Amino acid sequence: MEIRPFAAGDLTGCGALLAERHRRHRVTQPLLSPRFEAVEAAVAELTAVFKTGDASGAVAIRAGVPVGFVLGAPKTSPVWGPNIWVEAAGQAVTDAEVMRDLYAAAATRWVDEGRTAHYVVVPADDADLVRAWFRLGFGQQHAHAIRPAERPVVASRADGLSVRRATRADIPELARLDLELPTHQGRSPTFSAGRVGTIEESLADWADDIDNPDFATFVAVRDGMVIGSAIGCALEKSSSHLSLARPDNAGFLGFAAVFPSARGTGAGRALGEAVIGWAADSGFGSVVTDWRVTNLLSSRAWPRLGFTETFLRLHRTIGY
Numbered sequence: 001m002e003i004r005p006f007a008a009g010d011l012t013g014c015g016a017l018l019a020e021r022h023r024r025h026r027v028t029q030p031l032l033s034p035r036f037e038a039v040e041a042a043v044a045e046l047t048a049v050f051k052t053g054d055a056s057g058a059v060a061i062r063a064g065v066p067v068g069f070v071l072g073a074p075k076t077s078p079v080w081g082p083n084i085w086v087e088a089a090g091q092a093v094t095d096a097e098v099m100r101d102l103y104a105a106a107a108t109r110w111v112d113e114g115r116t117a118h119y120v121v122v123p124a125d126d127a128d129l130v131r132a133w134f135r136l137g138f139g140q141q142h143a144h145a146i147r148p149a150e151r152p153v154v155a156s157r158a159d160g161l162s163v164r165r166a167t168r169a170d171i172p173e174l175a176r177l178d179l180e181l182p183t184h185q186g187r188s189p190t191f192s193a194g195r196v197g198t199i200e201e202s203l204a205d206w207a208d209d210i211d212n213p214d215f216a217t218f219v220a221v222r223d224g225m226v227i228g229s230a231i232g233c234a235l236e237k238s239s240s241h242l243s244l245a246r247p248d249n250a251g252f253l254g255f256a257a258v259f260p261s262a263r264g265t266g267a268g269r270a271l272g273e274a275v276i277g278w279a280a281d282s283g284f285g286s287v288v289t290d291w292r293v294t295n296l297l298s299s300r301a302w303p304r305l306g307f308t309e310t311f312l313r314l315h316r317t318i319g320y
């Protein structure tokens, strides 16, 4: 087997490997888009990665035929450090063990370029591939997940709890709730580097956006007090869940937060169910969301609402 740098001439052969990976993935996650099972569509996604600034990677050739590849590119946001990202279209192998050779070759250049924070988005169904990455020093940072857009059967609500659409009068609470997610995720054990905005910024955003018909905002109310909020929208409004990780006609649970004193008493479930019901009524076929797996709250709440993992984001920092 020959391992060499990924080149333009590899796009077609590696696109075919990617299309085949996606076909296998859809056996366990049929809500993912069938579009990328077509070789031309997979080649187009791979070509987009290849054309990203500073993209590089490796390809494995056996008997003149590509049997695997990895292709990454850096993101400019400082949140990710001196990084390289292998996105949903950036890898496929016929034998998971080969990924360890591919990474060894590709990471030589990445680390030589000073890119020491590595992120890879791996199909969640491929246990052998995930394990190959684990044996390259990676651990799980994030989960992407999906469920059908079907109005949930709500057995009963906890006493005094209701959910309704947000109005302009809710803006002060919506703005405070905006800060709860980054505040929570900045703490142990998530330690996210995401910026916590200010209440003034949040109030101004809501004043502009509360009537935007592209976003369905819900509030959970208990004893007349707003205790939580959630936002649904079309997945197209999101900058994540891209390429092979973007299902067709999907709704998106883009945000949810409950004030700390009210957590763990059913408000998060009620808000999630409201967004799923809204997505069903709006004609979406599925609902997508994602979470930091180190966020002990969301990583427990969303699977309980029927979301199952599609892609895992794994992470490794070199140097220690």
Ligand SMILES: CC(C)(COP(=O)(O)OP(=O)(O)OC[C@H]1O[C@@H](n2cnc3c(N)ncnc32)[C@H](O)[C@@H]1OP(=O)(O)O)[C@@H](O)C(=O)NCCC(=O)NCCS
Residues within 6 Å of the ligand: 180, 181, 184, 255, 256, 257, 258, 259, 262, 263, 264, 265, 266, 267, 268, 269, 270, 290, 291, 292, 295, 297, 298, 300, 301, 302, 304
């Ligand atoms: C995530 C969040 C919105 C969930 O809201 P919540 O009101 O705390 O959640 P709920 O009380 O409705 O619980 C949701 C589900 O998680 C389950 N759950 C909660 N804690 C659990 C635990 N320790 N172990 C197992 N399951 C747990 C609950 O049992 C419930 O499932 P069930 O209804 O089937 O029993 C809320 O905790 C929050 O604001 N967290 C901080 C911000 C955040 O992480 N937002 C989400 C960003 S992706």
